Amino acid sequence: MKLDTHAKDLMLSFASKIKTRLTLISSFLLVCLMALGFTSFSATASNPAKLQxxxxxxxxxxxxxxxxxxxxxxxxxxxxxxxxxxxxxxxxxxxxxxxxxxxxxxxxxxxxxxxxxxxxxxxxxxxxxxxxxxxxxxxxxxxxxxxxxxxxxxDNIQAGVIACEYLAKRMNYQGNMVIINGVAVSSVVERVAGCKSAIHAYPKIVLLNDQLNGTGSIDGGMKAMTYLMEAYPKIDSVFSINDPTALGAVRAAKQAGRDDFILASVDGAPFAVKLIQSGNSNWAATAMQKxxxxxxxxxxxxxxxxxxxxxxxxxxxxxxxxxxxxxxxxxxxx
Missing domain, CATH: 3.40.50.2300 (Response regulator)
Known part of the structure; x- marks a missing residue:
């Protein structure tokens, strides 16, 4: 079927109007989507961040x-x-x-x-x-x-302070202390610094040794404490940089039959708190982390x-x- 020129013009005009309306509708929808917080399906900036x-x-x-x-x-x-x-x-x-x-x-x-x-x-x-x-x-x-x-x-400085303030008080602010140190990362360095700042106020407390690296482990704590007991016959207190090291030190003391000193540490693990509060070892305190x-x-x-x-x-x-x-x-x- 052939269309005359007038019919063709009418169809073209109608198609143009439909196209214009569709464009307006699309624009309106886009504005609405943007108002709701969307941009486009390909955009990622406004989508929730993934955590997979x-x-x-x-x-x-x-x-x-x-x-x-x-x-x-x-x-x-x-x-x-x-x-x-x-x-x-x-x-x-x-x-x-x-x-x-x-x-x-x-x-x-x-x-x-x-x-x-x-x-x-x-x-x-x-x-x-x-x-x-x-x-x-x-x-x-x-x-x-x-x-x-x-x-x-x-707050590792504060942890070292409260542990060693406790030791100082139990020592009646006098006597010999040793520190079982660890790997030189910031947490360990700051705990030791906090301990030293606490006992610095008490001139009758003598720090015998703070150089041994107990490696933050039970085995390292045992080795360090064994050496310290042999090197220093009179020790009144021990500060250990964490609970595993302290547990090793406690085991070494038990093997040596030494119950003449007390020990404090940092961590607050349930096994440590249980042993401390049982009163059945040298372990007297721990600064609890979270x-x-x-x-x-x-x-x-x-x-x-x-x-x-x-x-x-x-x-x-x-x-x-x-x-x-x-x-x-x-x-x-x-």
């Missing part, structure tokens, strides 16, 4: 403190997104090269978030920067790490950063609390 996988590198998976930190990070991540989150867990054993390898693996796996206890505060910085260039947020927990997007640690709170805050801050939100402050200190033989205290955080 987290890489965690900690110092020692044999330490209950780090086990609790990992468990709490996992549960908080899954509660935030409402579904399982893939967790890549590694232990660096305070070895920088090993931790660099672990972080590079996390980058290759395209994780969304990294939590780490730095084996070396400065040495890990270039790898942190590499992860950030890949779009990964990096949160330092327990130990400072230069360049991290945020840092959450115990690993669950630390992990939850780390995941929450990381998730906020992934959403493009600004987080302030990005350096958080969590105070420690003392548990001792005569001070009943237990933390719900473990």
């Amino acid at each position: 996988s987290i890489g965690i590198s900690v110092a020692d998976l044999g330490n209950p403190y780090f086990v609790q930190l990992i468990e709490s990070a996992t549960s908080r991540a899954e509660s935030l997104v409402g579904q399982p989150v893939k967790m890549l867990i590694r232990s660096d054993a305070y070895d920088l090269k090993r931790q660099i390898t672990q972080l590079n693996y996390f980058i290759e796996q395209d994780v969304d978030l990294i939590l780490l206890t730095a084996a070396d505060e400065e040495g890990i910085a270039p790898t942190i920067a590499k992860a950030q260039r890949a779009g990964i947020k990096v949160i330092a927990v327990d130990v400072k790490a230069r360049g991290a997007d945020a840092t959450i640690t115990t 690993p669950s709170l630390m992990a939850k805050k780390a995941v929450e801050i990381g998730y906020q950063l992934l959403q493009g939100k600004k987080v302030e402050p990005n350096y958080i200190l969590i105070p420690a609390e003392l548990a001792a033989q005569e001070i009943e205290n237990s933390s719900d955080d473990w």
Whole structure:
């Protein structure tokens, strides 16, 4: 069927009007969508940030403190997104090269978030920067790490202070003290500094030795305490940088039949609090950390950063609390 010129003009005019109306409708819908917070299906800036996988590198998976930190990070991540989150867990054993390898693996796996206890505060910085260039947020927990997007640690100076103030009081502010030190990461350095600042006020307390590295482990604590007991016949108190080291020291004292000194530490693990409050060992006190709170805050801050939100402050200190033989205290955080 052939159309005359007038009919063709009418059809073209009608088609033009329909096209104009469709354009107006499309524009109106787009404005409505934008008002509701949408841009386009290809845009990602305004969509919720994904949190599908987290890489965690900690110092020692044999330490209950780090086990609790990992468990709490996992549960908080899954509660935030409402579904399982893939967790890549590694232990660096305070070895920088090993931790660099672990972080590079996390980058290759395209994780969304990294939590780490730095084996070396400065040495890990270039790898942190590499992860950030890949779009990964990096949160330092327990130990400072230069360049991290945020840092959450115990107030380690305060922890050292309250532990050694307790020892000083039990010593009647006089006598001989030794410190079983550890790997020179910020948490350990600050605990020892806090202890020293506490006893500095008491000139009759003599610090015999603070140089032995107990490696933060039970075995290291046993070896260090065995040496100290042989080197110094009279010891009145011992400060240990964490609970596993303290447990090793307590075992060494028991084997040597030495019950003439008391010991304090930092961590507050349930096994430590139970042994302390039983009164059946040299172990008299521990400054309790809050690993669950630390992990939850780390995941929450990381998730906020992934959403493009600004987080302030990005350096958080969590105070420690003392548990001792005569001070009943237990933390719900473990």
